[in-house]
Amino acid sequence: MLNIVTCFKWVIDEAYIKVGASRELDLEWADYKLSDYDRNAIEEAMRIADIEGGTVTAVTVGSSDATKGIKDALSRGPEKAIFINDPAFTDLEPSQTASLLAEVIASRLQYDLIICGEGSSDLYAQQVGPRLAELLDIPCIAFVSKLDIKERQVIAERKMEDGIEVVTAPLPALVTVLPDINSPRIPGLKDTLGAAKKSVISIGKEELTGMAKPHLETTAIEAATMERHCIKFNPDAEGIKQFVDALLKEGVMG
Amino acid sequence: MATDYAPSMQQAGVGSLHEKKGDVGMDFKLTEEQELIRANMREFARQYVDPIAVEIDENSRYPAEVMAKLAEGDWMGMPYPQEYGGAGVDYVTYACVIEELSRSCAATGFTLSCHTGLASGPIYYFGTETQKQKYLAPLCKGQHIGAFALTEPGAGTDVGAGSTTAVLDGDEYVLNGTKTFTSNGPVADTFVIFAVTDKAAGTKGMSAFIVSKDTPGLKVGEHFMKMGIRASQTSEIILHDCRVPKENLLGKEGQGFRIAMQTLDNGRIGVAAQAVGIAQAALDESISYSKQRIQFGKPISKNQAIQWMLADMATDIAAARFLTYYAAYLKDQGQPYSKEASMAKLFAAEMASRHTSKAVQIHGGYGYVKGQKVERLMRDAKITEIYEGTSEAQRMVIAGSILR
Amino acid sequence: MAGVWVLAENRDLTIELLNIGRDLADKVSARLTAFLPGDRDRGQEYIDCGADEVLVLPALNPEQTVDAYIPVIVDEGRREQPDIFLLSGTLRGRELAARIAARLDTGLCSQCTALNIDEKTGLLVMERLIFGGAGIQKVVCQTRPQMATIAPRTFEPARRQNREGKIRELPASPESAVKILERKPKDRAAGSITEAKVIICVGRGIEKQEDLALVNKLAAATGGEIGCTRPIAEELHWMPEDTCIGLSGKQVKPELYIGVGISGQIQHITGIRDAKVICAVNNDDQAPIFDAADYGIVGNLYEVLPELTRQLEKITNK
Numbered sequence A: 001m002l003n004i005v006t007c008f009k010w011v012i013d014e015a016y017i018k019v020g021a022s023r024e025l026d027l028e029w030a031d032y033k034l035s036d037y038d039r040n041a042i043e044e045a046m047r048i049a050d051i052e053g054g055t056v057t058a059v060t061v062g063s064s065d066a067t068k069g070i071k072d073a074l075s076r077g078p079e080k081a082i083f084i085n086d087p088a089f090t091d092l093e094p095s096q097t098a099s100l101l102a103e104v105i106a107s108r109l110q111y112d113l114i115i116c117g118e119g120s121s122d123l124y125a126q127q128v129g130p131r132l133a134e135l136l137d138i139p140c141i142a143f144v145s146k147l148d149i150k151e152r153q154v155i156a157e158r159k160m161e162d163g164i165e166v167v168t169a170p171l172p173a174l175v176t177v178l179p180d181i182n183s184p185r186i187p188g189l190k191d192t193l194g195a196a197k198k199s200v201i202s203i204g205k206e207e208l209t210g211m212a213k214p215h216l217e218t219t220a221i222e223a224a225t226m227e228r229h230c231i232k233f234n235p236d237a238e239g240i241k242q243f244v245d246a247l248l249k250e251g252v253m254g
Numbered sequence B: 001m002a003t004d005y006a007p008s009m010q011q012a013g014v015g016s017l018h019e020k021k022g023d024v025g026m027d028f029k030l031t032e033e034q035e036l037i038r039a040n041m042r043e044f045a046r047q048y049v050d051p052i053a054v055e056i057d058e059n060s061r062y063p064a065e066v067m068a069k070l071a072e073g074d075w076m077g078m079p080y081p082q083e084y085g086g087a088g089v090d091y092v093t094y095a096c097v098i099e100e101l102s103r104s105c106a107a108t109g110f111t112l113s114c115h116t117g118l119a120s121g122p123i124y125y126f127g128t129e130t131q132k133q134k135y136l137a138p139l140c141k142g143q144h145i146g147a148f149a150l151t152e153p154g155a156g157t158d159v160g161a162g163s164t165t166a167v168l169d170g171d172e173y174v175l176n177g178t179k180t181f182t183s184n185g186p187v188a189d190t191f192v193i194f195a196v197t198d199k200a201a202g203t204k205g206m207s208a209f210i211v212s213k214d215t216p217g218l219k220v221g222e223h224f225m226k227m228g229i230r231a232s233q234t235s236e237i238i239l240h241d242c243r244v245p246k247e248n249l250l251g252k253e254g255q256g257f258r259i260a261m262q263t264l265d266n267g268r269i270g271v272a273a274q275a276v277g278i279a280q281a282a283l284d285e286s287i288s289y290s291k292q293r294i295q296f297g298k299p300i301s302k303n304q305a306i307q308w309m310l311a312d313m314a315t316d317i318a319a320a321r322f323l324t325y326y327a328a329y330l331k332d333q334g335q336p337y338s339k340e341a342s343m344a345k346l347f348a349a350e351m352a353s354r355h356t357s358k359a360v361q362i363h364g365g366y367g368y369v370k371g372q373k374v375e376r377l378m379r380d381a382k383i384t385e386i387y388e389g390t391s392e393a394q395r396m397v398i399a400g401s402i403l404r
Numbered sequence C: 001m002a003g004v005w006v007l008a009e010n011r012d013l014t015i016e017l018l019n020i021g022r023d024l025a026d027k028v029s030a031r032l033t034a035f036l037p038g039d040r041d042r043g044q045e046y047i048d049c050g051a052d053e054v055l056v057l058p059a060l061n062p063e064q065t066v067d068a069y070i071p072v073i074v075d076e077g078r079r080e081q082p083d084i085f086l087l088s089g090t091l092r093g094r095e096l097a098a099r100i101a102a103r104l105d106t107g108l109c110s111q112c113t114a115l116n117i118d119e120k121t122g123l124l125v126m127e128r129l130i131f132g133g134a135g136i137q138k139v140v141c142q143t144r145p146q147m148a149t150i151a152p153r154t155f156e157p158a159r160r161q162n163r164e165g166k167i168r169e170l171p172a173s174p175e176s177a178v179k180i181l182e183r184k185p186k187d188r189a190a191g192s193i194t195e196a197k198v199i200i201c202v203g204r205g206i207e208k209q210e211d212l213a214l215v216n217k218l219a220a221a222t223g224g225e226i227g228c229t230r231p232i233a234e235e236l237h238w239m240p241e242d243t244c245i246g247l248s249g250k251q252v253k254p255e256l257y258i259g260v261g262i263s264g265q266i267q268h269i270t271g272i273r274d275a276k277v278i279c280a281v282n283n284d285d286q287a288p289i290f291d292a293a294d295y296g297i298v299g300n301l302y303e304v305l306p307e308l309t310r311q312l313e314k315i316t317n318k
């Protein structure tokens, strides 16, 4: 029986971000989604729980905007959710998120295995998992593409630039997972309906020792623009010749 | 494609808009569950339906693999109670799902709505407990596919002109006649078939029966090659001394016409949602194409003529969607919704036809070529003006209701 | 005493960090310190490349991962109080940086694309991409050290000069709880696409792995290397991971990039932002990649590639 904790974030869906007239990002129309790789994290938690037996608890830090995200996460299988919820818990930096998670997980949950996505699809700072492991003082294995538990040891394959490393660490441990570790399910209708009935424990700021001060200060956010010619050619021999001529003119051929 | 934002992800359902209670406000927001369910169906359709939509249209092929996936995700008995294997969701949710599925493939959307609304609906609303356990449960679980056979060669809009007969002989009704345009016919396990039990009684002499596909005397005709929704399977059902056990009579003898009409009221919400999905897809395609297509040195979307078409499209889609959700909402509230379902179906179907044609116009010659989505959308849209009551029939229902 | 620290898992990456590190150290009048895992002999080279001091981390036994170094680095950090700490943004580097930042209780800017010193405040201004590459975020760090990871090849390597500096050995590390059971090194030399002048990049528009032959021919005709999108590497496993280009893959700066059967999602486009000329072949004329491309051919790659290869071969054979 394993107590598995999986952390997720409810993020702005970058597909809906528009660029304003003066290169500012227009988030007014943005919709939210469960961060892509957190879907893999939840799926992996469910997979391990299926094999090893155990319970899965999903934990998130956010403001009340994230209630939908909690249902989304629960519809993917976890038994219950912990919602570290305060209006102040938006736009946190990774160190703050990690410290809130650490306090709640340490004080309220039994855990053998913590699974996080390798990074969130909004900030993609890839810090929360490793920072959380440090704060809890447990072994950390990041960027895992294959995961097994054997005799209370994590056996993980991680893909590094120079090859694959198979590593092991004793439980309790934290892993962050890569997207190719599994294919997250698309929740069925009953999964979504059932999610509303699962237990969600909400923990407010007043129940915590206080939020860590930010280290970072964002001084600006602007749109990343690219100016390109955007010229299209036909797929016939003539069009391809024009295309090749354009490359020759640019001086990037031969 | 991530570039073009489709408003349907964010707009919402219609809330308490009915005339009776002036004190009730309006709530245009879908619930979180409804939004999630819609998003899940969008992802489902993107993952499983988009990749095959062109091929199943071209080959007029039944997407069995998608139907199996739908069953896996509990999408096959959406509005019916969990005790029968359904999911027990409201009709607003149902409409959202049919819309999203139809946005990827109208034929798949209709296959599901025909199964759910037309075939399972009458068994749920009029069936006995035994009938529900035996027939509705496998339909809701997606183990069986359902079809609804009302139309006959000589009885289309004029449902009462049906000439298929059912005669009680001992413990069995003996059915004879030919049904046509039966959607899901070639793939169905369970049929709801209408036949005349008492000729003299007119529409009050019609009855409905639950018939299994393997009942001797039931023959499924050839699958029709159609202009649109080509992946939806349509055929004749030929009944020749087809002996149906007495206990498969749905409701009472003589209730058939009522069952048919009520089922169609219900089904119209599904067709309206299907039309909205088709039109939304046409708008999605038109927005992205018009921003990309350069003529006279600028994207064609910079021309007011194109902009007006897009604006009209977006406006009509929003209006149709609100009408559709409103009809669904009334049904959920247990209020009369027949007129509103007809209005939604009429308006949504006609606007889908109009705007898919505009979408082809915006695509110019490229929109007329096979394989372009708008070409399929235009063919698919047309049927929504015809089945489950033509636009003319809807106007008759609406007029009848307001002139009462 | 204020200092700039750099740490990377190998020589080449350290030399890159030494270049930007030296630049920043000069701007804030600080000493530049480089970590050297294992092999002490490299110390002088790092000094020649700009380091004032080299801290040698004693070699680990083979079953240990680099995270064993964390306690030693953190102790040293607490003692020396560096002002700026740059780490190479390899996967190991990113994990290490986050964990060190947690222990030192400071901020970390992941995968910086630009670094500057604000003349007024003296703070390090760090830029990074957010929302999958759609936005650029500028951050400063109010605590010390100001930490950043930097993707490999963001900066040029430092040049070697004759310089003098100190080499100091750090104490041995305690064993880490994470142990390596097995290493499966890559057969292919990594990093070639990051240096390629021409890159032909393939996406999911390719139907089967065998069809990569078509792309190989085009690459041969242009003298280019082959890259791919994330699904090709991570889902289909048709190409090695180190050829994946984009936000979570490699950042490339070729003269010419040709994307074949690639839709052009922002996470991929972010990786080719700095290419001189971007081209695309896609049969969907509305694919977002055409917005990011200089030249595009709208058509089926199975028809376009053979003809394109033929025409290019004619030119290069001349």
Ligand SMILES: Cc1cc2nc3c(=O)[nH]c(=O)nc-3n(C[C@H](O)[C@H](O)[C@H](O)COP(=O)(O)OP(=O)(O)OC[C@H]3O[C@@H](n4cnc5c(N)ncnc54)[C@H](O)[C@@H]3O)c2cc1C
Residues within 6 Å of the ligand: B114, B118, B147, B148, B149, B150, B151, B153, B155, B156, B157, B158, B180, B181, B182, B183, B184, B226, B234, B383, B386, B387, B388, B389, B390, B391, B392, B393
């Ligand atoms: C693809 C497809 C799937 C179908 N699926 C099913 C199914 O699953 N089950 C089923 O039972 N049926 C199904 N139908 C049948 C469909 O419901 C009928 O086609 C429809 O009701 C019209 O009937 P009809 O074709 O006989 O046309 P008609 O009734 O002959 O109508 C021809 C025209 O005359 C108009 N018209 C008729 N009467 C009047 C009037 N009184 N006043 C003004 N105008 C009038 C009609 O609106 C129409 O424009 C399907 C049809 C198609 C094409």
Ligand SMILES: Cc1cc2nc3c(=O)[nH]c(=O)nc-3n(C[C@H](O)[C@H](O)[C@H](O)COP(=O)(O)OP(=O)(O)OC[C@H]3O[C@@H](n4cnc5c(N)ncnc54)[C@H](O)[C@@H]3O)c2cc1C
Residues within 6 Å of the ligand: A036, A120, A121, A124, C132, C202, C203, C204, C205, C206, C228, C229, C230, C231, C232, C244, C245, C246, C247, C248, C249, C250, C260, C261, C262, C263, C264, C265, C266, C267, C268, C271, C281, C282, C283, C284, C287, C299, C300, C301, C302
């Ligand atoms: C946090 C995060 C990080 C990510 N990091 C990366 C990253 O580093 N790199 C990366 O690449 N992705 C990354 N992704 C994934 C990215 O969002 C896209 O899913 C991915 O880039 C799409 O790959 P693709 O273009 O190959 O496939 P698709 O999007 O499926 O596109 C295939 C294209 O091929 C075209 N096509 C099909 N058949 C043909 C034909 N016969 N001829 C011509 N064209 C054809 C189609 O029109 C289509 O446009 C990341 C995602 C997230 C959330």
